[in-house]
Amino acid sequence: MSKILFKNGEVVNTARNTVDKADVLVENGLIIDVAPSIESRDFEIVDCRGLLLVPGLVDMHAHLREPGEEYKEDIRTGTTAAIHGGFVAVLSMPNTNPPSDTRSVVEYIVRRSKEEEKADVLPCGAITKGRKGEELAELGDMMEGGAVAFSDDGNWVQSSGVMRRALEYTKFFGGIIISHPEDKTLTYRGLANESPLTIKLGLRGMPVEAETIAIFRDIELVRLTRGRLHLAHVSAKESINLIKRAKEAGLNVTAEVTPHHLVFDEEVLISYDPNYKVNPPLRTREDREAILSALKEGIIDVVATDHAPHADFEKMDEFNAAPFGMIWLDFAFSVLYNELVRSGKMDLPALAKVMSTKPAELLGLKGLGAISKGYRASFFAYNPNVEIIVNREFLKSRAFNTPLYGKTLKGRVEWALKDGRIYRF
Ligand SMILES: [Zn+2]
Known part of the structure; x- marks a missing residue:
């Protein structure tokens, strides 16, 4: 060449x-x-x-829906959207159908990624079989097949005993456990943040405590096991203090925030637009500001999109029935450049660091995250x-579930x- x-x-x-x-x-x-x-x-x-x-972006959290839900998105459309948005590597979450809980599904994703030759898809294997939280999946086997991290994303591993074993076991081969911190007994049938505003709007609440209780438990298990934990989509101010203290104690804990929790807060729900329905829910303005500060201070390490494509017949339903999530891969960088860099809240190298350098480092991707010799x-x-x-x-992207649809x-x-x-x- x-x-x-x-x-x-x-x-x-x-x-x-x-x-x-x-x-x-x-x-x-x-x-x-x-x-x-x-x-x-x-x-x-x-x-x-x-x-x-700008160094190629690395997304630690995306739902590409293949195998099983290709009507929402697949590896072709997802990786095209990714490269279109500046992403060169994307961690694909295991809540597919079948779930990515065996080496054969992991290998299938790696093979499909190579066939498409766009952004690299890095499979995230499930922590437990069927993402049911009961029995550990074959983590070592999946790692050999190409998995770079493990998560039951969509579900928190409710059993402390199972989570303890996952953290202990992955220590032997340098695996990283990604937790979706949500105590579902507190968010059951919830639609939005639990707050005075959403009570007024008549939306069933998901309290901040569902997140903080899960994060507290997860951190205590890292203290016990000295394992490696990454916390997905941190949304609440109170969570930041827990993460800060864990880091100060020298625990191997990192965290991510999504673009939507950085640029929107629950006030947008006045529109009842189902495109704003996400999990964890958009919180208060105070939470949003605290999260941005934590990102700037390095308490939160990276931005990860939680790109969650859905078909329009699903997402265009009424707020109660619509699924959670919004798409981001095509335009996340443009939105964050405008909202954070152009507005003076963050400088450009700092944004590139949390979207490229840091996630590449956390996932151990050599050769990504900088425009430098070698x-x-x-x-x-x-x-x-x-x-x-x-x-x-x-x-x-095959989907267009974003509140920014039609916007310039x-x-x-x-x-x-x-x-x-x-x-x-
Ligand atoms: Zn999640």
Whole structure:
């Protein structure tokens, strides 16, 4: 393969926290040089003037629905949406049908990912058989088949004894356990955050305590086992204090937040738009602000999308009946760039760090998370000044369950590069 020179881009450097005008030289899928000016010889040249070059994003939490629910999304549409949004690797959650609780399903996902050749799909195996919380699945076997983490996402592992064994067992092969912290005996049939506002709106509540009780229990088990725990979609202010204390105690605990918990709060539910129905629910403005502060301080480590596609006949139902979740892969970066960077709440290298460098590091993905010599040539060009409309034509995802549908957003991923291959949109 010939050398490609990406000339005059603004390169985001998350290690130095800078954005520098630089040239990037790529060969055989790797970055072989980054310098203020690289003299071009017989290289193919890609002009990057006016474009931000951002390390390829890594999503630690996405639902790609294959196998079993391809009418919502599949590995083809999901990985196309991902690369379209600047994501080069996506952790696919195991609540498929059949669930990803055996090596054969894990291997199927890896094979399908390779066939599609877009964003890499990293399978997340289930912790327990059938995600039922009763019996540990074959974790070591799934790891050998290509699983990079384990979760019963959608369900919390209610049994402390089972969770203890999962944390102990995965220590032997460096596995990471991702908890969906929700005590379902407290959220049963809930629709929204439990608060004065949602009581007024007549929406059955899901109290913050459903999350904090689960997080407290999970952290205590890490204290006991010295295992490795990652907490999915943290939504409440009170959860932050628990995570902060666990980190201060030296426990191996990390956490993620979704874009929706960063940019929306429960006040949007006045519209009764089912597209705002998510689990965990949108909380109060105070929670949203506390979560952003925690992300900036590093108490919350990463942004993970919880991309949750549904068919319109499901999601267009009334608020009570509609399933939880919204899609994000196609446009998460544009939304967060506008809401956090353009508004001055966070700088661009910090955003790239929590969407790329940190998740790559937590999942142990070597060669991702930076535009540096020796790294995989996996980055994307972002034009902050072009508008996009979130509509059927724009979205590569099969689904369009997002409250942003039809809205105009500023900023577009012009192209994405993965292992030296360029994807233009
Ligand atoms: Zn979850």
